[in-house]
Amino acid sequence: MIMKIAVLPGDGIGPEIIAQARRVLDVLKSDGLKIELEEAPIGGAGYDAYGQPYPEVTQKLAREADAVLLGAVGGPQYDNLDRPLRPERGLLAIRKDLNLFANLRPAILYPELANASTLKPEVVSGLDIMIVRELTGDIYFGQPRGIRVNDKGEREGFNTMLYSESEIRRIAHVAFGIAQKRQKKLCSVDKANVLETTEFWKEIFIDVAKEYPDVELSHMYVDNAAMQLVRNPKQFDVMVTGNIFGDILSDEASMLTGSIGMLPSASLDANNKGLYEPSHGSAPDIAGKNLANPLATILSTAMMLRYTFGQEEAAVRIENAVKTVLKQGYRTGDIFEEGCEKVSCSGMGDAVVAAL
Ligand SMILES: NC(=O)c1ccc[n+]([C@@H]2O[C@H](COP(=O)([O-])OP(=O)(O)OC[C@H]3O[C@@H](n4cnc5c(N)ncnc54)[C@H](O)[C@@H]3O)[C@@H](O)[C@H]2O)c1
Numbered sequence: 639m640i641m642k643i644a645v646l647p648g649d650g651i652g653p654e655i656i657a658q659a660r661r662v663l664d665v666l667k668s669d670g671l672k673i674e675l676e677e678a679p680i681g682g683a684g685y686d687a688y689g690q691p692y693p694e695v696t697q698k699l700a701r702e703a704d705a706v707l708l709g710a711v712g713g714p715q716y717d718n719l720d721r722p723l724r725p726e727r728g729l730l731a732i733r734k735d736l737n738l739f740a741n742l743r744p745a746i747l748y749p750e751l752a753n754a755s756t757l758k759p760e761v762v763s764g765l766d767i768m769i770v771r772e773l774t775g776d777i778y779f780g781q782p783r784g785i786r787v788n789d790k791g792e793r794e795g796f797n798t799m800l801y802s803e804s805e806i807r808r809i810a811h812v813a814f815g816i817a818q819k820r821q822k823k824l825c826s827v828d829k830a831n832v833l834e835t836t837e838f839w840k841e842i843f844i845d846v847a848k849e850y851p852d853v854e855l856s857h858m859y860v861d862n863a864a865m866q867l868v869r870n871p872k873q874f875d876v877m878v879t880g881n882i883f884g885d886i887l888s889d890e891a892s893m894l895t896g897s898i899g900m901l902p903s904a905s906l907d908a909n910n911k912g913l914y915e916p917s918h919g920s921a922p923d924i925a926g927k928n929l930a931n932p933l934a935t936i937l938s939t940a941m942m943l944r945y946t947f948g949q950e951e952a953a954v955r956i957e958n959a960v961k962t963v964l965k966q967g968y969r970t971g972d973i974f975e976e977g978c979e980k981v982s983c984s985g986m987g988d989a990v991v992a993a994l
């Protein structure tokens with residue numbers, strides 16, 4: 639089987655981190671994996687090349703590919719564009735277009751990074767949480783949305799937090815399925831005390847739970863969950879939540895692992911076609927300086943091999959290479975500590991390739 643991968647570097651540090659992930663894939667390719675890579679622009683790069691953040695060429699490539707590897711989108715130079723043209727809309731468009739409703743963001747603390755975590759080692763050692771974020775619904779996509787003039791002649795901005803029953807059910811099945819293969823503990827995060835949308839979410843989760851009697855389902859309000867994540871994160875095994883809460887909680891959880899540069903992600907459709915990207919953004923403050931941590935992107939390629947291609951061995955090989963470079967003491971600036979060797983983005987890529 640030839641694995642067709644659409645590579646969309648995007649903006650800011652996107653091209654730098656994707657270059658390192660490509661080197662990793664090139665090693666696997668030279669060792670016999672049949673991988674076909676083709677690049678196209680997305681986000682600001684899409685706008686610059688074709689006037690659209692999700693150009694038709696990119697859409698065609700992404701639809702025809704088995705998986706998509708994406709860097710990051712966005713940057714201050716695009717912030718004043720009309721809303722539909724902004725880079726972030728390109729990312730939302732590809733997620734919706736490919737029906738990638740299940741976003742998996744694993745927050746794993748590698749023991750070597752215990753000191754890089756913002757929490758004390760004893761609170762965080764052994765951390766392994768899977769955040770399951772619904773990705774194609776919620777306030778991100780609910781209609782109506784916009785900025786309008788109200789009855790009093792005042793301008794107002796509005797969005798709609800919306801989930802249909804089928805959208806909740808399908809993400810619930812994904813989350814319960816993942817919990818079944820782990821510690822069998824699923825925490826659904828909501829704001830059911832205030833928001834009808836998430837009260838409904840909770841109701842559906844309780845119903846779906848009947849099909850998974852071996853999984854212990856709990857519920858937590860999102861404000862408490864944000865606090866519990868920094869108080870005692872190891873109480874969580876799998877967390878499942880809607881699009882907006884998942885966006886925020888996954889960034890928070892990333893710091894428990896040492897850096898946002900360590901958090902990979904998989905965004906899957908119902909058939910495990912996936913888009914793989916780091917959870918972070920285009921980091922305009924360090925873009926073009928060869929400073930970014932490429933490990934989240936490299937770990938995302940491992941997720942791709944696992945979830946879309948069923949190549950468990952190759953996935954573990956990449957993860958082991960990452961563990962090796964951390965053991966060897968290589969650190970980009972975001973995870974650097976005294977006594978380690980500071981490397982650039984491409985330097986980290988060199989180390990991973992050597993470890994492979
Ligand atoms: N998936 C995506 O493409 C995505 C995700 C988040 C934000 N964004 C976009 O990125 C732009 C910047 O957003 P932001 O600043 O809020 O978030 P960001 O994640 O880009 O950066 C936040 C901070 O984390 C640092 N950082 C991020 N990734 C890093 C890495 N790999 N190595 C080292 N440090 C890293 C940055 O330098 C910055 O200080 C915005 O346009 C935003 O919309 C895109």
Ligand SMILES: CC(C)[C@H](C(=O)O)[C@@H](O)C(=O)O
Pocket residue numbers: 712726729730885917919
């Ligand atoms: C850039 C933005 C649209 C995106 C999101 O909010 O989903 C990002 O923050 C992420 O976490 O992937």
Ligand SMILES: [Mg+2]
Pocket residue numbers: 885886889917
């Ligand atoms: Mg985010």
